[in-house]
Structure formats: structure tokens, C-alpha cells
Amino acid sequence: MKTVLEVCAAAKRAAPVLARTPTSRKNAALEQMALALDAGHDRVLEANAQDLDNARAQAVAGALLDRLTVTPERLEGISAALRELIALTDPVGQVVRGFTLPNGLQIRQVRVPLGVIAMVYEGRPNVTVDAAGLALKSGNACVLRGSSTAIASNTALAALLREALTTQDLPPDLVSLVPDTSRQSVKELGRARGLVDLLIPRGGAGLIQAVVGDSQVPVVETGVGNCHVYVDDAADLDKAHAIVRNAKVHRPSVCNAAETLLVHAGVADTFLPAIAETLRADGVALVGDAEAQRLAGADPATEEDWDTEYLDLRLAVRVVDSLEQALAHIAEHGTLHTEAIVTEDRAVARRFVSEVDAAAVMVNASTRFTDGGEFGFGAEIGISTQKLHARGPMGLAELTTTKYVVEGDGQVRG
Amino acid sequence: MKTVLEVCAAAKRAAPVLARTPTSRKNAALEQMALALDAGHDRVLEANAQDLDNARAQAVAGALLDRLTVTPERLEGISAALRELIALTDPVGQVVRGFTLPNGLQIRQVRVPLGVIAMVYEGRPNVTVDAAGLALKSGNACVLRGSSTAIASNTALAALLREALTTQDLPPDLVSLVPDTSRQSVKELGRARGLVDLLIPRGGAGLIQAVVGDSQVPVVETGVGNCHVYVDDAADLDKAHAIVRNAKVHRPSVCNAAETLLVHAGVADTFLPAIAETLRADGVALVGDAEAQRLAGADPATEEDWDTEYLDLRLAVRVVDSLEQALAHIAEHGTLHTEAIVTEDRAVARRFVSEVDAAAVMVNASTRFTDGGEFGFGAEIGISTQKLHARGPMGLAELTTTKYVVEGDGQVRG
Numbered sequence: 001m002k003t004v005l006e007v008c009a010a011a012k013r014a015a016p017v018l019a020r021t022p023t024s025r026k027n028a029a030l031e032q033m034a035l036a037l038d039a040g041h042d043r044v045l046e047a048n049a050q051d052l053d054n055a056r057a058q059a060v061a062g063a064l065l066d067r068l069t070v071t072p073e074r075l076e077g078i079s080a081a082l083r084e085l086i087a088l089t090d091p092v093g094q095v096v097r098g099f100t101l102p103n104g105l106q107i108r109q110v111r112v113p114l115g116v117i118a119m120v121y122e123g124r125p126n127v128t129v130d131a132a133g134l135a136l137k138s139g140n141a142c143v144l145r146g147s148s149t150a151i152a153s154n155t156a157l158a159a160l161l162r163e164a165l166t167t168q169d170l171p172p173d174l175v176s177l178v179p180d181t182s183r184q185s186v187k188e189l190g191r192a193r194g195l196v197d198l199l200i201p202r203g204g205a206g207l208i209q210a211v212v213g214d215s216q217v218p219v220v221e222t223g224v225g226n227c228h229v230y231v232d233d234a235a236d237l238d239k240a241h242a243i244v245r246n247a248k249v250h251r252p253s254v255c256n257a258a259e260t261l262l263v264h265a266g267v268a269d270t271f272l273p274a275i276a277e278t279l280r281a282d283g284v285a286l287v288g289d290a291e292a293q294r295l296a297g298a299d300p301a302t303e304e305d306w307d308t309e310y311l312d313l314r315l316a317v318r319v320v321d322s323l324e325q326a327l328a329h330i331a332e333h334g335t336l337h338t339e340a341i342v343t344e345d346r347a348v349a350r351r352f353v354s355e356v357d358a359a360a361v362m363v364n365a366s367t368r369f370t371d372g373g374e375f376g377f378g379a380e381i382g383i384s385t386q387k388l389h390a391r392g393p394m395g396l397a398e399l400t401t402t403k404y405v406v407e408g409d410g411q412v413r414g
Numbered sequence: 415m416k417t418v419l420e421v422c423a424a425a426k427r428a429a430p431v432l433a434r435t436p437t438s439r440k441n442a443a444l445e446q447m448a449l450a451l452d453a454g455h456d457r458v459l460e461a462n463a464q465d466l467d468n469a470r471a472q473a474v475a476g477a478l479l480d481r482l483t484v485t486p487e488r489l490e491g492i493s494a495a496l497r498e499l500i501a502l503t504d505p506v507g508q509v510v511r512g513f514t515l516p517n518g519l520q521i522r523q524v525r526v527p528l529g530v531i532a533m534v535y536e537g538r539p540n541v542t543v544d545a546a547g548l549a550l551k552s553g554n555a556c557v558l559r560g561s562s563t564a565i566a567s568n569t570a571l572a573a574l575l576r577e578a579l580t581t582q583d584l585p586p587d588l589v590s591l592v593p594d595t596s597r598q599s600v601k602e603l604g605r606a607r608g609l610v611d612l613l614i615p616r617g618g619a620g621l622i623q624a625v626v627g628d629s630q631v632p633v634v635e636t637g638v639g640n641c642h643v644y645v646d647d648a649a650d651l652d653k654a655h656a657i658v659r660n661a662k663v664h665r666p667s668v669c670n671a672a673e674t675l676l677v678h679a680g681v682a683d684t685f686l687p688a689i690a691e692t693l694r695a696d697g698v699a700l701v702g703d704a705e706a707q708r709l710a711g712a713d714p715a716t717e718e719d720w721d722t723e724y725l726d727l728r729l730a731v732r733v734v735d736s737l738e739q740a741l742a743h744i745a746e747h748g749t750l751h752t753e754a755i756v757t758e759d760r761a762v763a764r765r766f767v768s769e770v771d772a773a774a775v776m777v778n779a780s781t782r783f784t785d786g787g788e789f790g791f792g793a794e795i796g797i798s799t800q801k802l803h804a805r806g807p808m809g810l811a812e813l814t815t816t817k818y819v820v821e822g823d824g825q826v827r828g
Contacts, residue, residue: 020768099790105779107789114801115771193626197801212607213630218802239824246826353819354434357529365519365822374827375521375818376513387528387611387815388632389803401801404789405767408779410653412660413788 004188007176008143008195011116014171015141019113023090025168026137030086032164033133034079040160044075047156048125055123055149063253068123068150078126081379082133088378091397092139106407111400113139115197118189119381120211122203123149128157132175134381138399141174143196145189148181155179183210190215198399202382205309220389222382225255225337226309227367230326230352232343233266237274239364240342244275246366247340249282253311255383256338256370260306260316262326265291268319272296279315288317295319306333323348327355334358336385338370359385359392415593418602422557422609425530428585429555433527437504439582440551444500446578447547448493454574458489461570462539469537469563477667482537482564492540495793496547502792505811506553520821525814527553529611532603533795534559534625536617539567546575546589548795552813555588557610559603562595569593597624604629612813616796619723634804636796639669639751640723641781644740644766646757647680651688653778654756658689660780661754663696667725669797670752670784674720674730676740679705682733686710693729702731709733720747737762741769748772750799752784773799773806 002010018026037044048070055068070078091111098108117140121127128144135142146154154177162172178185189199190211199219201211208221229247231240247258263271268291276286276296287305288298298317305316306329320326330339340362341352349363360370370392372380377395384390390398416424432440451458462484469482484492511523531554535541542558549556560568568591576586592599603613604625613633615625622635643661645654661672677685682705690700690710701719702712712731719730720743734740744753754776755766763777774784784806786794791809798804804812 101790105783216627218800236824242824242826250827358817360818360820363821364824365820366826368827369519369820376515386632391815392818401805403772404774404806406774406779406783407777410656410778412656412780413664413782
């Protein structure tokens with residue numbers, strides 16, 4: 001079994017070729033990858049069946065088992081996603097800024113690939129293909145460290161992708177799976193200074209903390225979203241109703257779903273009983289402070305509830321006396337992901353937008369819109385909740401860096 | 415003595431006020447800071463005399479002592495640099511991108527401050543003021559951890575800057591000096607997750623490695639430059655002569671000075687004897703491979719020489735057989751800072767630009783141009799040699815992050 005460092009070193013050696021590969025050939029490789037998944041259909045489903053058997057034997061069930069499952073339809077979706085990348089603009093070579101200095105030096109800041117992107121993720125085989133496709137299109141080699149539960153599926157998928165690369169005379173090590181799925185392998189990825197240019201953990205808070213706490217390579221944190229919706233006393237309550245419902249119920253298992261509802265005391269009497277009824281009909285369990293218990297029939301919330309990303313049909317509810325109290329609650333409990341306000345008061349909206357510290361701030365819109373696809377980026381590798389390098393949905397451009405190209409005619413500094 | 419975490423926590427509490435402070439008031443604070451330095455002239459010089467006495471008692475001499483020294487003229491320069499920041503465009507509030515989705519949602523990606531920027535640097539009191547000024551203008555609180563050799567000077571400077579902030583009703587903790595200058599305090603800064611949004615080490619390779627190797631907060635590495643000039647066989651040798659001389663001699667102690675000269679064998683016979691004579695007259699010591707010893711009278715180079723950032727009047731010289739060999743040498747020994755080629759061959763220049771991995775690639779220009787001032791950024795906090803977040807000279811914009819502001823009319827996701 002190859003060590004983590006060997007895998008990373010091979011990816012690093014392969015990367016420069018891709019950095020110079022024109023878009024047309026990268027697109028051809030994406031098409032070949034999609035074709036390989038179509039043709040290798042049975043191989044993937046067999047491997048996945050093996051993972052599913054093992055998972056069931058370990059009593060994995062529910063959402064985890066569902067995420068691990070690859071069906072023929074899902075596999076079609078996975079190769080369709082690869083084909084969608086073909087149509088996206090290649091960020092490599094874009095000139096971000098350009099100017100000419102008084103001395104005649106011409107400066108261009110040009111987008112170039114990062115080099116090697118490593119990704120640590122949980123038992124979702126589709127991430128293997130998504131990440132490989134996004135890395136390829138943005139000119140980067142990728143090192144993929146999926147979970148042990150998906151190792152057979154990931155191995156089958158990676159093998160198909162690697163075979164597809166060779167049909168385009170590209171080195172297969174551009175897509176490398178880490179065979180070692182022990183905890184130690186995450187640690188080793190984080191120590192691969194000089195080999196890994198960016199490490200992206202994608203998963204729950206525990207995974208992210210494990211990666212960040214022990215990494216010496218640059219990391220972009222993704223995905224933990226303890227998102228709030230604040231319904232102001234100047235809210236249009238119909239909009240508030242639709243937004244709160246959508247933010248909580250549309251897809252509760254994802255990071256941009258709402259976890260806490262804050263309602264201004266001025267509208268709580270009207271708004272809370274109505275929204276509670278709707279949410280309860282949707283199967284949402286409510287916990288809350290004394291007022292929410294009284295008005296929405298919520299169970300008592302503990303201090304922990306305000307900090308919990310449920311990722312489930314569960315919502316914490318608090319009644320606040322003022323915008324200030326809502327802002328203070330969000331500052332204390334938010335995870336810098338997405339925060340929403342519902343209000344018709346322009347000054348209140350401006351203040352919320354200006355004071356809330358988050359990747360995305362929504363005014364009269366659902367938190368669910370923080371998404372690369374929704375933003376029109378076409379695809380995303382994750383949603384960054386950190387401030388450095390990339391913040392919010394990370395598309396292809398966020399997988400690149402830049403280089404200053406300075407062209408002169410013999411200029412020296414005086 | 416306040417602990418490092420107490421200093422960081424106070425800065426974090428102060429930061430939001432500055433994020434909402436309009437440019438005019440930040441500029442007024444910069445002016446007050448400059449006035450405070452002018453008025454506090456004697457206090458600073460006295461404190462500096464104390465640092466210099468201590469340094470001499472510890473046998474500090476040469477360039478280190480020079481950098482530590484504050485003269486009346488230098489102090490004028492320091493406050494002039496603060497005033498120059500007033501004229502620069504405030505990056506906060508700039509809309510980086512903006513678009514409207516088909517569903518009517520209006521999205522703006524807006525520049526916002528990072529929050530708290532911590533800086534670890536060596537015995538240069540001017541950095542205390544430069545960093546405080548850049549942080550203030552970009553809307554960030556700063557935590558400054560200078561070296562023990564400059565502690566009296568830094569304390570006097572920080573006290574004056576903090577007094578100036580209060581004249582504008584801004585919290586003094588926006589500029590905070592870490593009183594503890596032990597090695598442990600650097601470690602503690604790196605552990606201040608949630609309090610420090612960006613940690614910038616500015617100094618030699620040892621300092622940078624110490625910060626990076628042990629940090630859990632986001633770091634941008636700056637400053638180590640093992641820069642090469644490659645003189646191609648299609649070079650205009652007059653341009654090459656001027657560029658090599660400028661890159662080595664103009665200011666050898668800085669990171670964008672050249673440390674290694676690579677010369678194509680096709681022009682080595684002509685070029686090397688001439689440039690060697692010039693450089694020797696400038697006081698430059700040469701070390702090199704066998705050909706460089708023969709043609710330039712260089713002393714033998716060791717393997718270590720190719721990896722050494724001399725920051726001194728010393729140059730390593732190697733004769734290469736091809737562009738490929740030059741590229742391979744740079745890939746092996748470069749530090750991703752600045753690399754230069756001298757050539758009149760368009761195809762060679764294009765290949766060098768495309769294949770060299772560095773923050774800046776120069777064609778027919780001195781390496782010395784990689785500089786925020788030269789690039790027209792007005793000021794820089796350092797030169798990033800990493801790929802994430804910022805690459806190359808870091809001006810005010812690189813001290814910010816962005817926030818997506820999404821405005822709607824009740825939109826929900828379908």
C-alpha cells in the first residue's frame with residue numbers, strides 16, 4: 001500500500017503537466033471520465049454493494065447509508081455533473097488585473113492552478129468524482145482521502161477516472177486516492193508541506209476540527225453552518241413564513257439549512273403560532289426559550305441547542321427584544337456561514353448586513369441560496385466558512401492562485 | 415503583564431467598531447497617529463536609545479543594529495508613511511462582483527475587513543507603525559509581536575498610536591502590542607483560534623518556519639526569497655548585465671534581491687567574465703560551479719549555496735546547458751518568490767513564464783520590482799510566497815476578505 005506521502009509526491013510530480021494543458025484537452029479528459037463511468041457502471045455498483053454490505057454489518061443506517069448508496073440513476077447524475085464542467089469557463093490564464101507602470105513595465109496578474117489539492121471527506125462516493133472533476137478543470141492534481149466506509153466504491157471510481165486520464169496522455173496520478181483510510185492518514189496529509197497546496201476538509205465539525213487542529217499545510221474550512229433566520233418586527237410575515245419554512249424544511253441535512261429562528265417580540269404573538277403549526281405539520285421538532293415555549297409550544301431549549309447544527313428536522317426558537325439582541329445572539333452562536341434577516345425596514349436591513357460577520361448575509365431570502373450552483377458558479381467544491389482565500393461557495397476560480405507576470409525591456413530599479 | 419490571549423481578545427472586541435468606521439474617520443485617525451509620532455518624538459528616541467544600549471551590551475552589531483535604530487529622520491519617514499496611507503483607496507466596501515440571479519436575487523460580493531491581524535516580526539520598530547497603519551486603513555485591529563530587542567521602542571510607539579486612536583473615539587485596543595516577547599508568545603498567537611483572523615510572520619526563514627509549523631490560525635507566509643536570474647543564450651547581454659547587477663547590488667538585504675545567477679552555456683564565455691568584473695568592483699563575492707569558477711573566477715559553491723538566501727553581497731553562479739536545466743534548477747531551489755529571465759526569444763520567454771512557479775516572474779526586468787510600492791499598491795505589509803489568499807506584494811486589499819450580500823423579496827429555493 002502506497003503511503004500518504006508517496007501518493008502526494010506522485011500527484012505533485014504530475015501536476016505541472018496539467019497546469020500547461022489547454023482547456024480543450026482538459027475538457028476531452030472530462031468527457032472521457034464521464035464515458036468511463038458510464039462504461040464501468042457495473043464495476044462501480046458491485047464495489048458499492050460491497051461497501052453497503054460492510055456498512056450494514058456495522059449497523060450503519062439512515063442518512064449515512066443513504067449517502068453511501070450509489071444507484072444507476074445516481075451514477076448517471078455523477079457523470080452528468082462531470083459533463084457540466086466542460087461548459088464552465090476555465091479560470092486558468094484569466095488576467096485578474098493588468099497595468100503598465102510609468103517605467104514601461106507591463107504587469108499582469110494571471111490565474112494559475114494551485115498545484116495539488118487534497119480533500120478529506122466522509123462516506124459519499126459522489127464527492128470522489130466531483131472533486132476530481134473540479135480539480136482537473138481548474139488545472140490541479142487531487143489527492144482524495146475518502147472514508148473507510150466508501151473505500152471499495154472510491155477505489156473503483158478512482159480507477160476508472162485514472163484510466164480515462166491516460167486516454168488523453170495525461171498522467172493518472174492527477175487523480176490519486178489515498179488507500180489508507182486510518183485517522184493517521186489525515187494527520188499525514190496535514191504534514192505534507194511542499195506537496196499539498198490546499199487541504200479541504202468536507203464534512204462535519206469533528207472532521208474539520210481534526211484537520212485544522214493538526215495541519216501544517218494551508219487549509220480551507222468548509223461546511224459547518226449554524227445558520228439563523230431573524231424575523232424583524234418590520235418583517236412581511238408572509239415572506240417570513242415562506243423563508244423560515246424553506247430554510248428549515250427544504251433540505252435539512254445540508255449546511256445552509258437554518259438551525260435557529262430568532263423572532264422579534266413585536267411580532268412573536270402573531271408569527272410564532274402560525275409558523276409553529278406549519279413546521280410541525282412538516283415534521284419539525286421545536287425547542288426554544290420561555291416565550292417560544294409559550295407561543296410555539298416548543299420544548300425547552302438547553303444552552304447547547306443554540307450551538308448545535310442539527311442537520312435534521314429540528315429548530316431552536318428564541319424571541320428577542322431588539323435587533324441588537326439578535327445580532328448579539330448571532331455573533332455568539334453563528335459559524336460565519338449564512339445569516340438571514342426578514343424585514344421591510346431599510347435601515348434595519350443595512351445594519352444587519354453591515355454588522356453580521358458571515359460568508360453570506362441574506363435579506364428577505366432563504367439561507368438555502370448560499371450554494372455554488374445557485375450563485376451561478378456551476379459547481380462548487382464546498383462552502384468556505386473561513387475568511388482567508390475564499391469565503392462562501394468555492395467554484396473553479398477559488399481553486400486557483402495567481403502569478404504576477406512582469407514584462408520589460410531591461411528595466412532596473414533606481 | 416497581559417497574556418497573549420488577553421491582548422488578542424481585547425483586539426477582537428475592538429475590531430467590529432473599526433469595520434463600520436467610515437474612511438474619513440480612519441483617515442483622521444491616521445493623521446492623528448502621525449501627529450502623535452511627531453509630538454512624541456523625544457519619547458520614541460529615548461526608548462530607542464535604551465534598546466540600542468541593550469543591543470550593544472548583547473554585542474548586536476551591523477545590519478541588525480542598523481535596523482533597530484530610529485533617527486529623527488527615520489521617525490519623520492515613519493510618520494510620512496502613515497500620511498501616505500490617507501491618500502490610498504479604502505478597500506472596505508468595494509464590490510468585487512455583483513450579479514442578479516434569474517429569480518431576482520441581487521448578489522454583491524463586498525470587501526470587508528478580516529478582523530484581527532497579528533504580526534510577528536524582528537527588531538525593526540518601523541514595522542510597528544507600518545503594520546498598525548495598514549491594518550487601520552483596511553479596517554482591521556492589529557496585534558503586534560515585535561522582538562525583545564525593540565521592546566522599549568515598540569512600547570513607546572504603540573502608546574503614542576493608541577493615544578491617537580482615542581482622540582477619534584476609537585478603541586485603543588485596535589493597536590495592541592504583545593508585551594511578552596518570549597518564544598512562547600509566538601506559539602500562543604498561533605493557538606488563538608477564533609481571536610486572530612490572520613497571522614503574518616515577517617522576517618527570516620527561521621521565524622517563518624517557527625510560526626507556520628505550529629499555528630492553528632490562518633497564516634500568510636512572507637518574505638523568503640531565493641531569487642534567480644537566468645540569462646538565456648538569446649539574451650541581450652547589455653540588458654542582462656544591468657539586470658543582474660541591479661538585482662544583486664541595488665539592495666542586497668531584501669527578499670527580492672537575486673541570490674543565484676544561471677547563465678546559458680552559449681553566452682557564458684562572453685557574459686560571465688564581464689559581469690564578474692562589474693560585480694567584484696561592487697564588492698560582490700562569487701561562488702559557483704566549475705564553469706563559473708573558470709569563467710568568473712568564482713570560489714567553489716557547495717550544495718548549500720544553491721539554497722541559501724544570502725541577503726548579502728554574495729552571488730551563486732551556475733552555467734546551464736539549456737532552458738530546461740535552468741527551469742529544473744529553479745524548481746528545485748526556488749522559494750516561489752521572484753524569478754527572472756533575460757531573453758529576446760519570445761517562445762523561450764513564454765515557456766519560462768508559464769513553467770516557473772513563483773509569485774512573480776520577470777522577463778527582461780530586475781527581480782527588485784516585486785514590491786508593493788513599485789507595483790503601485792502604495793504600501794505593502796509583506797510579500798506573500800504562499801499560494802493561498804494572497805500571492806506577491808500584499809497591499810490593503812489583501813488585508814480584507816469578502817462577504818456575499820444577497821437581497822431579495824421573499825425568494826425561497828424550489
